[in-house]
Amino acid sequence: MICLAEISREELMRQKDFINKIFDLNARSGKKPLAFVETYGCAQNFSDSEKISGMLSDMGFDFCARRNDADLIIFNTCAVRENAEMRVYGNIGAVKTLKRRKPGLLLGVCGCMMQQNGVAEKIKKRYPYVDMVFGTHALYRFPEILSGAMEKRRVFDTENSDGAIAEDISCRRDKPPLAKIPVMYGCNNFCTYCIVPYVRGRERSRKIENILSEVKNVASEGYREVMLLGQNVNSYGNDLDCGTGFAELLSRVCRIDGIERVRFMTSHPKDISDELIEVMAREPKICKQLHLPVQCGSDRILAKMNRKYTKEKYLEIVRRVREKMPDIVLTTDIIVGFPGETNEDFAETLDILKKVRYDTIFSFIYSKRAGTPAAEMEDCLTEEEKHRNFDEMIKVQNEISKEINDKYLGRTEKVLVEGESKNDPAYMCGRTDGGKIVNFKGDKSLVGKMVSVCITKTQTWSLGGEIREV
Numbered sequence: 001m002i003c004l005a006e007i008s009r010e011e012l013m014r015q016k017d018f019i020n021k022i023f024d025l026n027a028r029s030g031k032k033p034l035a036f037v038e039t040y041g042c043a044q045n046f047s048d049s050e051k052i053s054g055m056l057s058d059m060g061f062d063f064c065a066r067r068n069d070a071d072l073i074i075f076n077t078c079a080v081r082e083n084a085e086m087r088v089y090g091n092i093g094a095v096k097t098l099k100r101r102k103p104g105l106l107l108g109v110c111g112c113m114m115q116q117n118g119v120a121e122k123i124k125k126r127y128p129y130v131d132m133v134f135g136t137h138a139l140y141r142f143p144e145i146l147s148g149a150m151e152k153r154r155v156f157d158t159e160n161s162d163g164a165i166a167e168d169i170s171c172r173r174d175k176p177p178l179a180k181i182p183v184m185y186g187c188n189n190f191c192t193y194c195i196v197p198y199v200r201g202r203e204r205s206r207k208i209e210n211i212l213s214e215v216k217n218v219a220s221e222g223y224r225e226v227m228l229l230g231q232n233v234n235s236y237g238n239d240l241d242c243g244t245g246f247a248e249l250l251s252r253v254c255r256i257d258g259i260e261r262v263r264f265m266t267s268h269p270k271d272i273s274d275e276l277i278e279v280m281a282r283e284p285k286i287c288k289q290l291h292l293p294v295q296c297g298s299d300r301i302l303a304k305m306n307r308k309y310t311k312e313k314y315l316e317i318v319r320r321v322r323e324k325m326p327d328i329v330l331t332t333d334i335i336v337g338f339p340g341e342t343n344e345d346f347a348e349t350l351d352i353l354k355k356v357r358y359d360t361i362f363s364f365i366y367s368k369r370a371g372t373p374a375a376e377m378e379d380c381l382t383e384e385e386k387h388r389n390f391d392e393m394i395k396v397q398n399e400i401s402k403e404i405n406d407k408y409l410g411r412t413e414k415v416l417v418e419g420e421s422k423n424d425p426a427y428m429c430g431r432t433d434g435g436k437i438v439n440f441k442g443d444k445s446l447v448g449k450m451v452s453v454c455i456t457k458t459q460t461w462s463l464g465g466e467i468r469e470v
């Protein structure tokens with residue numbers, strides 16, 4: 001059993017010195033510079049961006065909502081699929097004209113893409129106006145990196161270590177009620193299509209006392225819901241020698257006063273234990289929602305993906321979960337067009353969607369990732385066939401999602417209000433215990449409150465309703 005180190009106090013103090021230095025420089029300039037942080041990818045990256053913004057805030061920066069107004073632009077990138085990468089290159093390209101107009105503008109590119117072989121080199125050569133490039137393992141060194149860039153040095157910091165954990169970094173979160181708390185970093189699973197273990201390193205769990213103290217802090221700041229984050233939260237604690245697993249962590253988080261809802265993401269099916277199902281069913285604070293990526297329904301493809309379960313085994317987990325929590329909201333991820341997937345394999349995926357009847361799926365067409373085993377595997381379907389299958393799957397799932405949502409009509413749901421609805425500021429938006437989005441008429445004073453909403457309208461992706469009581 002190994003227990004990976006945390007970044008030392010001394011090193012964090014060294015970074016603090018850079019923070020103070022930049023703060024003084026900004027204070028002397030008489031005007032707070034504006035930062036714009038744009039984030040791609042998953043919740044882990046969004047959580048990292050909250051830390052980047054926290055450090056920027058400590059360094060005396062304010063924030064703006066448009067790239068054009070910024071004195072500092074940071075792109076926090078994702079490498080999971082090619083289209084995510086293309087968007088990043090497009091956006092780096094677009095900053096060139098901005099930099100011409102505003103020579104003092106600083107541009108930093110960070111995150112998962114920067115840990116990929118060759119990417120930092122490519123940026124160095126093709127985009128000479130990028131001032132800073134740093135990977136996921138260098139996040140805590142951002143103050144030092146920015147200090148270098150402010151002294152007109154180009155800084156490249158993409159060292160590929162498994163990254164000891166840096167605790168106590170400032171965090172600028174979204175406003176209450178929801179706080180995202182990472183409980184572990186990295187992944188050991190090496191699904192053959194996936195780049196994440198290469199760019200995020202091996203699994204490292206945070207110490208339970210650090211997680212609990214962060215949850216206590218956010219509770220005291222008025223957050224009422226926490227989302228515990230990790231690429232595979234069910235293996236939380238496997239690398240610690242204290243014997244605490246994820247089920248135990250969940251029940252201890254539930255004991256913290258002020259926190260009313262606890263969610264988590266993501267769970268690998270192979271690691272769903274009876275203990276976890278028990279604790280979810282027992283603890284009223286744990287939301288009855290489970291994101292359980294299946295990826296596909298064919299045993300042959302699941303084996304090639306290195307997912308370590310079969311379709312039958314997966315269905316058995318779903319049965320166990322539903323036996324204890326009949327109303328649980330289940331969601332999943334699906335990849336269409338993995339190398340070697342035939343139309344018969346795809347039919348198995350449709351079959352599992354019909355058998356499980358997920359509330360929602362997140363679906364992707366396979367994207368080749370250099371350096372992963374699947375990149376070397378033979379393909380058989382054409383792009384056109386893959387798109388046809390993808391469209392068919394969406395059609396099948398949309399019907400299922402709508403049928404499930406229709407059952408909510410007339411029900412009264414407890415909704416934790418998160419903010420204004422995206423489309424209409426006269427409407428507010430929040431989530432049910434199961435994580436379903438509900439829009440209803442109301443005003444900003446409701447943000448952070450738990451309200452009862454009677455569902456009067458259903459759509460494929462969301463519900464609409466009328467507020468009953470606050």
Ligand code: SAH
Pocket residue numbers: 042080081193194195196230231232266267268293295333334335364365366367368369
């Ligand atoms: N750790 C999580 C999520 C990883 S990334 C998990 O294991 O579920 C989120 C999703 O992106 C994955 O579940 C998978 O469906 C998808 N994904 C990962 N690599 C991909 C690739 N190369 N092409 C297409 N989709 C991919």
Ligand code: SF4
Pocket residue numbers: 187188189190191194195196197231232268
């Ligand atoms: Fe990628 Fe698989 Fe790890 Fe998820 S579990 S991050 S899909 S390797």
Ligand code: F3S
Pocket residue numbers: 040041042043044045077078079080112113195196199200
């Ligand atoms: Fe993307 Fe990195 Fe998350 S590759 S999906 S941002 S861990």
